[in-house]
Amino acid sequence: MKVLSLYLLNKSGGLIYQRDFNPESNGINKLSSNDYLITAGTLHSIHAIVAGLTPPVLYPIQENQTGNQNQTGLFQVETEKFNLFIYQTLTGLKIISIVQKGVSQETATRFMANVHSIYSDYVMKNPFYTLDMPIKCQLFSNKVLLLSEAS
Amino acid sequence: MIYSFWIFDRHCNCIYNRDFAQHKPASKDTVNRNNDKDEAKLLFGAIFSMSRLSSKLSDGNVLQSFRTGKYKAHLKETATGLRFILISDSNVGDLSGLLNQLYSDLYLNTIVKNGLSPVDFKEGMVIKNMSFINGADELITQNGDFI
Amino acid sequence: MSRILSSAKPIQGIGYDPLIGPQRVEEVEASANNSTSVDHVTPPNFNYDRNLHRMKHDVSLSSFSFLFCELVSWSRERANGIQELEKRLNGLGYTIGLKYLELLGLRENYITNTTTSKNGLNRDIKIIQMLEFIHTTFWKALFGKTADNLERSQDNVCNYMITDNDPLANRYISVPSEFQNFNCSAFVAGIIEGMLDSAYFQADVSAHTVETKENPNRTVFLIQFDEAVIKREQIRFGS
Numbered sequence: 014m015k016v017l018s019l020y021l022l023n024k025s026g027g028l029i030y031q032r033d034f035n036p037e038s039n040g041i042n043k044l045s046s047n048d049y050l051i052t053a054g055t056l057h058s059i060h061a062i063v064a065g066l067t068p069p070v071l072y073p074i075q076e077n078q079t080g081n082q083n084q085t086g087l088f089q090v091e092t093e094k095f096n097l098f099i100y101q102t103l104t105g106l107k108i109i110s111i112v113q114k115g116v117s118q119e120t121a122t123r124f125m126a127n128v129h130s131i132y133s134d135y136v137m138k139n140p141f142y143t144l145d146m147p148i149k150c151q152l153f154s155n156k157v158l159l160l161s162e163a164s
Numbered sequence: 165m166i167y168s169f170w171i172f173d174r175h176c177n178c179i180y181n182r183d184f185a186q187h188k189p190a191s192k193d194t195v196n197r198n199n200d201k202d203e204a205k206l207l208f209g210a211i212f213s214m215s216r217l218s219s220k221l222s223d224g225n226v227l228q229s230f231r232t233g234k235y236k237a238h239l240k241e242t243a244t245g246l247r248f249i250l251i252s253d254s255n256v257g258d259l260s261g262l263l264n265q266l267y268s269d270l271y272l273n274t275i276v277k278n279g280l281s282p283v284d285f286k287e288g289m290v291i292k293n294m295s296f297i298n299g300a301d302e303l304i305t306q307n308g309d310f311i
Numbered sequence: 312m313s314r315i316l317s318s319a320k321p322i323q324g325i326g327y328d329p330l331i332g333p334q335r336v337e338e339v340e341a342s343a344n345n346s347t348s349v350d351h352v353t354p355p356n357f358n359y360d361r362n363l364h365r366m367k368h369d370v371s372l373s374s375f376s377f378l379f380c381e382l383v384s385w386s387r388e389r390a391n392g393i394q395e396l397e398k399r400l401n402g403l404g405y406t407i408g409l410k411y412l413e414l415l416g417l418r419e420n421y422i423t424n425t426t427t428s429k430n431g432l433n434r435d436i437k438i439i440q441m442l443e444f445i446h447t448t449f450w451k452a453l454f455g456k457t458a459d460n461l462e463r464s465q466d467n468v469c470n471y472m473i474t475d476n477d478p479l480a481n482r483y484i485s486v487p488s489e490f491q492n493f494n495c496s497a498f499v500a501g502i503i504e505g506m507l508d509s510a511y512f513q514a515d516v517s518a519h520t521v522e523t524k525e526n527p528n529r530t531v532f533l534i535q536f537d538e539a540v541i542k543r544e545q546i547r548f549g550s
Contacts, residue, residue, distance in 0.1 A: 018221075040222050040223075041221055041222055042220065042221060042222060042223065044220070044221075048220070052217060052220070052221070055213050055217055056217070058213075059210050059213055059214060062206055062209065062210050063210050063230070063232055064232065065206060066203060066206055066207055066210070066235075067232070067234045067235060068167040068168060068185050068234075068235055068251055069167075069185055083232075083233060084233040084234070085232060085233055085234055086232060086233075087230060087231075087232055088230075088231050088232045088233055089230060089231040090214060090218070090227070090229075090230040090231075091227075091228045091229045091230065091231075092218040092222070092225045092226060092227050092228055093225055093226040093228060094222045094225045095221075095222060095225070097218075111221070134376075134483050135483050135485065137377075137380075138373070138376035138377060138379075138380050138483035138484070139380065139483060139484050139485055140379075140380040140381070140382075140383035140384045140387065140484065140495070141484070141485070141486065141487050141490070149485075149487060150485035151485045152483070152484075152485040153485065
């Protein structure tokens, strides 16, 4: 299991979906739902703050063709035990994935792009879902689980 | 390309800052110019929140670096609460070796073992030790990633 | 079921243009004579002029899903409960089904007339023929595949069931737990009901979710014919 956790944040930074894949065996703590909300809000703010710290860049950055719109905000956090990637879509949705140390950036970005595609199918086309609200769609959860096992 | 070098102490103050990006080659004027600017406080705040978040998600986790599309920040936190931060280009690899060198070879020898430098930096005090500044410049400019 | 035109520029002399109204015959002939060659045919720009016998009439699943999503939300706002919501969706499908039988028959006729020398589609009189038609032709035209099962109920002579393992309308919809028995394919059930009614087989059609392990979205369309229809069948053809 390479992907450890998945968070989905709406454009105002509110947590709309959170999922741990096999938490105990991977060293990720299980927090209370309040803690998850706080974590999400913190990541949303840090994403913005870090964009304001950009030094006068002397070398241009490469073009990205992965669909990730995250150019100036927080992109990746490396810690001793895991890596955290943030993928932003055109509508401001942030997909945050926590992966094991060995996983490359391309794999993680591909995973998050797939999550985005699943989101636009099973959440956006669901008449019972209100925009920016927590996601409670069963089909979406199933597909995300399948995706995490396949990666 | 390494853009800047920061040191924060455990009282959340910036005690050293060196900017390599504004002028090339780095002149004496760029030392400790940004210590009280908002940039320093934002950087410290971001790093502080991020390290708290990582240790909450996984016990005993240590924050090593974070990256945006435009730059990458490498950090080292010591047991005494000192934080060493190097800001570099986004595609630079792992600079933890350089950070460890800066701490163990340079900082320990010139600041900690120095009888004349303060043990605990008070509000507003910065590192003005010339041997430290010169040594830091040498180590950083001679690193393979500095262009 | 067919592509919607986004722009329509009127062209003189070709077909009836409602913006201009009826034209005099001489004008039409004059402009027809002005056209240089047979090859130079201006493309039809109106729905009235389009050939009904288009071979490819596909709509992207995403567009349909978004439209259907809004349809369900709109009905939900105006309904006061699950039963009424189902009735509303059923009613919306009903009006489509009434007209669609005609179009489908025409298209099928065209296909069979170009491929074989048969007379084409006959009008179905037997119940089982009509159900076969729905099971294969109708399902294929709408969803690109045939339905999975057609069976007659053992308990009630009036009841027939058509099963679809993965209904296209429901593919992206997860029904929340408060709406346990609700199936958005009530819309498709309405289309079926409209078709049966216009073919003079009065019936009530409803959609029910029957989950299995492989197919969590499996839907059964329960078709309950009126007593009169069953009696007519028995009199005409013997049961």
